[in-house]
Amino acid sequence: MVGLLSHHSIRGDGVREYEIRSLRTLAEFRECERIQAGVWGSPAATRELLSVIAKYGGVVLGAFGGRNMAGFLYAILARRRGRLIHWSHMMAVRTGFRDRGLGFKMKLAHRKLALAQGIKSICWTFDPLQTRNAALNVARLGATIEEYLPDCYGRFPSAIERGLASDRFVVNWKIAAQSVERRLSEGARPLDISGVPRANETTVNSDDFLVNWRIQLHLSAGRLLVEIPSNTDSMRARDIELAARWRNETRRIFQNYFKSGYLVRDFIPPSEATNGKCYYLLRRAGKGG
């Protein structure tokens, strides 16, 4: 039986309705392979693996518009820091279906399933320089970033990050926490970041790409901002050396401040109010949660 988890109209697509549901059949898992091939260049999670995960304690969800699968996610039952969690290794939405809230809906559906299983934490990794992921994971879902893993999976020729080391943030989405409940029901409130010290200061080069001109690794305020470019994909395509420089510089900044007890607690997406800039907000553990 396929479990119907939610049925929503998605923003930006007033007519079609999308549903999020558990996947069970080999045909559906084959479709997941196709989505992976489109997004990363090759399918790392095969239909065999996905069918095992779906049957034995993990979660495999698909987002459907009619009969067409627009995205999927999968997670395995795992143990982290002594607790059973869901480790969500992959989520992907086909390019033409992004920014309609499908990623958000799949995460909500996953949360509901995990809570029903008594799971309180869903973890996964993402590239710190992918601002769409940061907007979804941190700003919308209210997840916390707890670790920085340099070159986590080694170099791989994925279509998304060819040419860069595969650095990752480890996200902990505390799905039963009040702070998460609040973020999901109320959304992100505008943050007043005036006066918050910046670990990096940037300027724009002749190609219109963001460049760091000053990096400070010894700040000690309760809150700090780290600015990142909102267009890493085009930077990587057009100026791989600058993208690699961003990789190295942000690696230094995050590793340094994580070591000093800071965590990433929020993300400020690009908007008119920020002049198109986007920032991670770091907070020292114990300073206001």
Ligand SMILES: CC(C)(COP(=O)(O)OP(=O)(O)OC[C@H]1O[C@@H](n2cnc3c(N)ncnc32)[C@H](O)[C@@H]1OP(=O)(O)O)[C@@H](O)C(=O)NCCC(=O)NCCS
């Ligand atoms: C990550 C991914 C699954 C998100 O799916 P999605 O359906 O587009 O996600 P949503 O629409 O729910 O959320 C995207 C958010 O990013 C925002 N966004 C889009 N482009 C952005 C950018 N350049 N900078 C910052 N935020 C951006 C959107 O506005 C949206 O936020 P909002 O809902 O507050 O408006 C999809 O982008 C994807 O498949 N990426 C490639 C694979 C990947 O990185 N997977 C995750 C790691 S395994």
